[in-house]
Amino acid sequence: xxxxxxxxxxxxxxxxxxxxxxxxxxxxxxxxxxxxxxxxxxxxxxxxxxxxxxxxxxxxxxxxxxxxxxxxxxxxxxxxxxxxxxxxxxxxxxxxxxxxxxxxxxxxxxxxxxxxxxxxxxxxxxxxxxxxxxxxxxxxxxxxxxxxxxxxxxxxxxxxxxxxxxxxxxxxxxxxxxxxxxxxxxxxxxxxxxxxxxxxxxxxxxxxxxxxx
Numbered sequence: 001x002x003x004x005x006x007x008x009x010x011x012x013x014x015x016x017x018x019x020x021x022x023x024x025x026x027x028x029x030x031x032x033x034x035x036x037x038x039x040x041x042x043x044x045x046x047x048x049x050x051x052x053x054x055x056x057x058x059x060x061x062x063x064x065x066x067x068x069x070x071x072x073x074x075x076x077x078x079x080x081x082x083x084x085x086x087x088x089x090x091x092x093x094x095x096x097x098x099x100x101x102x103x104x105x106x107x108x109x110x111x112x113x114x115x116x117x118x119x120x121x122x123x124x125x126x127x128x129x130x131x132x133x134x135x136x137x138x139x140x141x142x143x144x145x146x147x148x149x150x151x152x153x154x155x156x157x158x159x160x161x162x163x164x165x166x167x168x169x170x171x172x173x174x175x176x177x178x179x180x181x182x183x184x185x186x187x188x189x190x191x192x193x194x195x196x197x198x199x200x201x202x203x204x205x206x207x208x209x210x211x212x213x
Contacts (some may be wrong), residue, residue: 005032007080010040011063024080030087032061042083042091054101058086074104121168123175127154148213150194162194184211 005024013022013034020034021043031043040061048054062077069091072082091101107213127149135142143153150162158165163183167175188207191197197206 049099121188123170126172145213159194
Protein backbone atom coordinates (compact mmCIF):
# COMPACT_ATOMS: atom_id res chain seq x y z
CA UNK A 1 0.00 0.00 0.00
CA UNK A 2 1.32 3.43 -0.97
CA UNK A 3 2.49 5.60 1.90
CA UNK A 4 1.11 9.05 2.51
CA UNK A 5 3.31 11.72 1.02
CA UNK A 6 4.84 14.42 3.18
CA UNK A 7 5.53 18.05 2.33
CA UNK A 8 9.25 17.35 2.65
CA UNK A 9 9.12 14.25 0.44
CA UNK A 10 7.47 15.95 -2.53
CA UNK A 11 10.40 18.36 -2.80
CA UNK A 12 12.95 15.53 -2.92
CA UNK A 13 11.58 13.42 -5.78
CA UNK A 14 13.71 13.81 -8.90
CA UNK A 15 12.72 13.38 -12.55
CA UNK A 16 13.76 10.29 -14.46
CA UNK A 17 13.97 9.36 -18.14
CA UNK A 18 10.23 8.57 -18.09
CA UNK A 19 7.21 10.21 -16.55
CA UNK A 20 6.83 9.33 -12.85
CA UNK A 21 3.46 8.92 -11.13
CA UNK A 22 3.65 8.77 -7.35
CA UNK A 23 0.50 7.95 -5.40
CA UNK A 24 -0.36 9.85 -2.23
CA UNK A 25 -1.48 7.11 0.12
CA UNK A 26 -3.07 9.73 2.34
CA UNK A 27 -5.80 10.47 -0.18
CA UNK A 28 -6.04 7.38 -2.38
CA UNK A 29 -6.73 8.98 -5.74
CA UNK A 30 -4.18 11.81 -5.70
CA UNK A 31 -0.89 11.49 -7.58
CA UNK A 32 2.24 13.61 -7.90
CA UNK A 33 3.27 13.63 -11.57
CA UNK A 34 6.93 14.31 -12.37
CA UNK A 35 7.82 14.85 -16.01
CA UNK A 36 11.29 14.12 -17.42
CA UNK A 37 11.61 17.91 -17.85
CA UNK A 38 11.27 18.33 -14.09
CA UNK A 39 7.77 19.82 -14.18
CA UNK A 40 5.65 18.60 -11.25
CA UNK A 41 1.88 18.60 -11.03
CA UNK A 42 -1.01 17.05 -9.11
CA UNK A 43 -3.40 14.65 -10.80
CA UNK A 44 -6.50 12.77 -9.66
CA UNK A 45 -7.71 9.43 -11.01
CA UNK A 46 -11.16 8.04 -10.32
CA UNK A 47 -14.21 6.45 -11.87
CA UNK A 48 -16.68 8.75 -13.60
CA UNK A 49 -20.45 8.35 -13.03
CA UNK A 50 -20.75 6.09 -16.08
CA UNK A 51 -17.97 3.82 -14.84
CA UNK A 52 -15.29 5.03 -17.23
CA UNK A 53 -11.84 5.77 -15.76
CA UNK A 54 -11.09 9.47 -15.62
CA UNK A 55 -8.17 11.68 -14.72
CA UNK A 56 -7.96 15.37 -13.90
CA UNK A 57 -4.93 17.61 -13.52
CA UNK A 58 -5.45 19.82 -10.48
CA UNK A 59 -2.50 22.15 -10.92
CA UNK A 60 1.30 22.45 -10.67
CA UNK A 61 3.16 21.67 -7.46
CA UNK A 62 3.69 24.78 -5.34
CA UNK A 63 7.18 24.84 -3.85
CA UNK A 64 6.94 28.36 -2.41
CA UNK A 65 6.29 27.10 1.12
CA UNK A 66 3.33 29.48 1.49
CA UNK A 67 -0.16 28.07 1.87
CA UNK A 68 -3.19 29.48 0.07
CA UNK A 69 -5.44 31.62 2.25
CA UNK A 70 -8.66 30.76 0.45
CA UNK A 71 -10.08 27.56 -1.00
CA UNK A 72 -7.82 25.99 -3.64
CA UNK A 73 -9.00 26.00 -7.25
CA UNK A 74 -8.12 23.89 -10.27
CA UNK A 75 -5.17 25.38 -12.16
CA UNK A 76 -3.52 27.08 -9.18
CA UNK A 77 -0.07 26.09 -7.88
CA UNK A 78 -0.86 23.67 -5.06
CA UNK A 79 1.05 22.47 -2.01
CA UNK A 80 0.43 18.92 -0.79
CA UNK A 81 -2.12 20.21 1.74
CA UNK A 82 -3.91 22.32 -0.87
CA UNK A 83 -3.94 19.46 -3.38
CA UNK A 84 -5.48 17.14 -0.76
CA UNK A 85 -8.08 19.77 0.13
CA UNK A 86 -8.98 20.24 -3.53
CA UNK A 87 -9.14 16.47 -4.05
CA UNK A 88 -11.55 16.23 -1.11
CA UNK A 89 -13.75 18.92 -2.72
CA UNK A 90 -13.75 16.98 -5.99
CA UNK A 91 -14.71 13.78 -4.17
CA UNK A 92 -17.56 15.59 -2.42
CA UNK A 93 -18.93 16.70 -5.78
CA UNK A 94 -18.67 13.10 -7.00
CA UNK A 95 -20.60 11.97 -3.93
CA UNK A 96 -23.35 14.43 -4.88
CA UNK A 97 -23.58 12.78 -8.31
CA UNK A 98 -21.63 15.37 -10.31
CA UNK A 99 -19.07 14.60 -12.99
CA UNK A 100 -16.10 16.88 -12.07
CA UNK A 101 -14.30 16.15 -15.35
CA UNK A 102 -17.27 17.12 -17.52
CA UNK A 103 -17.92 20.18 -15.34
CA UNK A 104 -14.30 21.29 -15.60
CA UNK A 105 -14.31 20.90 -19.39
CA UNK A 106 -17.52 22.92 -19.59
CA UNK A 107 -15.99 25.72 -17.48
CA UNK A 108 -12.87 25.78 -19.66
CA UNK A 109 -15.03 25.94 -22.78
CA UNK A 110 -17.10 28.82 -21.37
CA UNK A 111 -13.98 30.72 -20.31
CA UNK A 112 -12.40 30.20 -23.74
CA UNK A 113 -15.58 31.40 -25.42
CA UNK A 114 -15.67 34.48 -23.18
CA UNK A 115 -12.05 35.30 -24.03
CA UNK A 116 -12.67 34.83 -27.76
CA UNK A 117 -15.81 36.97 -27.56
CA UNK A 118 -13.89 39.68 -25.71
CA UNK A 119 -11.07 39.64 -28.26
CA UNK A 120 -13.52 39.72 -31.17
CA UNK A 121 -15.09 42.87 -29.74
CA UNK A 122 -11.84 44.80 -29.42
CA UNK A 123 -10.88 47.01 -32.34
CA UNK A 124 -8.17 44.62 -33.69
CA UNK A 125 -10.47 41.59 -33.36
CA UNK A 126 -13.41 43.28 -35.04
CA UNK A 127 -11.14 44.66 -37.77
CA UNK A 128 -9.71 41.20 -38.56
CA UNK A 129 -13.24 39.82 -38.73
CA UNK A 130 -14.30 42.68 -41.03
CA UNK A 131 -11.33 42.16 -43.37
CA UNK A 132 -11.71 38.35 -43.42
CA UNK A 133 -15.47 38.09 -43.73
CA UNK A 134 -16.30 41.19 -45.76
CA UNK A 135 -13.56 43.34 -47.27
CA UNK A 136 -11.41 40.49 -48.61
CA UNK A 137 -14.43 38.86 -50.24
CA UNK A 138 -16.30 41.88 -51.55
CA UNK A 139 -13.82 44.68 -52.23
CA UNK A 140 -10.90 44.91 -54.61
CA UNK A 141 -8.62 47.09 -52.49
CA UNK A 142 -9.20 45.30 -49.20
CA UNK A 143 -5.46 45.18 -48.55
CA UNK A 144 -5.33 48.98 -48.49
CA UNK A 145 -8.27 49.02 -46.09
CA UNK A 146 -6.40 46.60 -43.83
CA UNK A 147 -3.32 48.84 -43.82
CA UNK A 148 -5.35 51.94 -43.06
CA UNK A 149 -6.97 50.20 -40.11
CA UNK A 150 -3.56 49.10 -38.83
CA UNK A 151 -3.21 45.49 -40.05
CA UNK A 152 -0.62 43.91 -42.33
CA UNK A 153 -2.46 42.49 -45.37
CA UNK A 154 -0.40 39.29 -45.51
CA UNK A 155 -1.18 37.92 -42.04
CA UNK A 156 -3.46 40.58 -40.48
CA UNK A 157 -1.00 41.17 -37.63
CA UNK A 158 -0.82 44.71 -36.18
CA UNK A 159 1.28 47.34 -37.96
CA UNK A 160 3.63 49.03 -35.52
CA UNK A 161 2.09 52.33 -34.53
CA UNK A 162 -1.09 51.61 -36.50
CA UNK A 163 -4.67 51.86 -35.30
CA UNK A 164 -4.91 48.16 -34.43
CA UNK A 165 -1.91 48.53 -32.11
CA UNK A 166 -3.00 51.91 -30.75
CA UNK A 167 -6.50 50.64 -29.98
CA UNK A 168 -5.41 47.08 -29.12
CA UNK A 169 -7.49 46.87 -25.95
CA UNK A 170 -10.32 49.20 -26.93
CA UNK A 171 -13.79 47.68 -27.28
CA UNK A 172 -15.37 48.75 -30.56
CA UNK A 173 -18.35 50.19 -28.67
CA UNK A 174 -15.97 52.39 -26.72
CA UNK A 175 -14.55 54.12 -29.81
CA UNK A 176 -16.60 57.26 -30.36
CA UNK A 177 -16.75 60.06 -32.88
CA UNK A 178 -14.08 62.06 -31.05
CA UNK A 179 -11.62 59.17 -31.39
CA UNK A 180 -12.40 58.76 -35.09
CA UNK A 181 -12.13 62.42 -35.96
CA UNK A 182 -8.94 62.71 -33.92
CA UNK A 183 -7.11 60.12 -36.04
CA UNK A 184 -8.60 61.55 -39.24
CA UNK A 185 -7.22 64.97 -38.30
CA UNK A 186 -3.89 63.29 -37.55
CA UNK A 187 -3.96 61.71 -41.02
CA UNK A 188 -4.62 65.13 -42.54
CA UNK A 189 -1.77 66.83 -40.71
CA UNK A 190 1.02 64.22 -40.40
CA UNK A 191 -0.15 60.90 -41.83
CA UNK A 192 -2.19 57.78 -41.18
CA UNK A 193 -1.03 56.10 -37.94
CA UNK A 194 1.59 53.45 -38.70
CA UNK A 195 1.95 54.38 -42.41
CA UNK A 196 4.74 56.65 -43.60
CA UNK A 197 3.24 59.46 -45.77
CA UNK A 198 4.28 59.58 -49.41
CA UNK A 199 4.33 63.37 -49.31
CA UNK A 200 4.86 65.47 -46.18
CA UNK A 201 2.52 68.23 -45.10
CA UNK A 202 -1.24 68.63 -45.15
CA UNK A 203 -3.29 66.23 -47.24
CA UNK A 204 -6.99 65.72 -47.97
CA UNK A 205 -6.43 62.34 -49.65
CA UNK A 206 -5.14 60.56 -46.54
CA UNK A 207 -8.02 61.56 -44.21
CA UNK A 208 -10.55 60.76 -46.93
CA UNK A 209 -9.19 57.25 -47.38
CA UNK A 210 -9.01 56.67 -43.63
CA UNK A 211 -12.55 57.94 -43.12
CA UNK A 212 -13.84 55.57 -45.81
CA UNK A 213 -12.06 52.64 -44.16
